Amino acid sequence: MAPPSPDVRLIRVSTRDVPACERTPFWREVFARQMCRLEFEPLSEGPLDVSATLLALPGLSVGRCLSAMHARWSRTAELVKDGDDAFALIIPLAGTVNRLQRGQELDAKPGEAVGILHSEPGGIQFRELNDLAVMIPRSALAPHLPDLEEAATRLVARTNDALRLLRHYLMAWRENFDITDPAVCSLAVAHVHDLVALALGSTRDAAAVAKGRGLRAARLQAVKADIAANLTARDLSVAAVALRQRVTPRYIHMLFDGEGTTFSQFVLAARLAHARGMLLDSRHAHQAIGAIAYASGFGDLSHFNHAFRRRYGATPSEVRRGEA
Incomplete structure (x- = not known):
């Protein structure tokens, strides 16, 4: 297999790999603040038990986090000074995520999604967490959405087809991203941009492009996964x-x-x-x-x-x- 592109980084981190006495400072200082530019605050007692996978690509980051404890991730007023203007779409796979920004609270349940702006103070709180987080630079989404700030205030319903396909598309990447061709990698990133824009409600012209590119690719992947899951069935048609x-x-x-x-x-x-x-x-x-x-x-x-x-x-x- 060809080596991964130097522009692609896949990082896996778990507190279980760290001595119990060092887990909290490691997770807060090294992973949360230095690597993710976030604050992490445990809100319950007991040993820290959290794991995360972070896939960083040009123009896109995808994170998966598992936590069995009550906690909060946030971008503080101090942290937003770093200039990160990404839009994050949080997609719970299990457990409810409470999102707070601009004084507005939204609860996202499994199958739903909620956005948050990295350029403003805000965060998410949960009692347990199993989620996907998609981080996209503002410049990549702005041409597709008439008002990104307004889009960040809406809950994306589980019935949203683009969200369902986005979730399916990303789940295939959660443990392994083995695309080594830079052109194919760029296309995969564009597909995710398209699906996020469609899920949030893109402009008419942008939606037309997205439906012909990102939505089509995700549909095909979903169909291929369906075939693989039912390969031995006699009635596969x-x-x-x-x-x-x-x-x-x-x-x-x-x-x-x-x-x-x-x-x-x-x-x-x-x-x-x-x-x-x-x-x-x-x-x-x-x-x-x-x-x-x-x-x-x-x-x-x-x-x-x-x-x-x-x-x-x-x-x-x-x-x-x-x-x-």
Whole structure:
């Protein structure tokens, strides 16, 4: 695998990696203040137990935080002097987040989202936390939104399609971001910008661009994830996926057309890759090839053998023996 771009940083931090007596000062001074430019204040007794993952890309930062204790993250009047003008979208995955800024309180529950401006004092409070936070420079969002300050005062509903797709898009990045091509990385960042703008209510012209770029990419990723999750199902069809994803079969066909392939070709390739993985895995050495084909979603062994040889230039038996 190619090394990550020097412009991409993935940081994982946990208080469990620090001696108990050093956890609070480490989390407050090193991680919160120095790395995140935030204040962290525990609001309950007991040992600090917090972990976080931070992915920093050009024009975008994505954070994931887990905390089992009552606490508060905030940007104080002193900290906002650092000039950070990012907009942060907080997306709770579990637990309720109470957001306070400009004297206004908003409670965001799982599936919802709430914004906060880094250029003004404010913060979030919670009893337990499992969230995603997306930080985007103001300059990247301003062209898409008529009033960013006003957008930060609105709760984004869980029924918001752009938010649902944004959450799905980001969850794939939470542990590993293995994009090494700078051009692809820039496109991925643009997709997130588009989805955030759509979720917040972008201008008409910006929405038209976003729907053709970020929304389309996130829809396709969601469809591919749905296929992967149901790969072995005999009833895996474009109609079934469309129903689960709340789109039309024609729209799914159009998504794959844009990649120069078809729904059926993608499913076939995914099933063949699944079967090949099982054939190469010693844990499945006792399984007959027919059983592996069936476990990979194939109902016809002859069709499986023919498609496998055409794809990999070798029979399943040859691949299992390491001859190809």
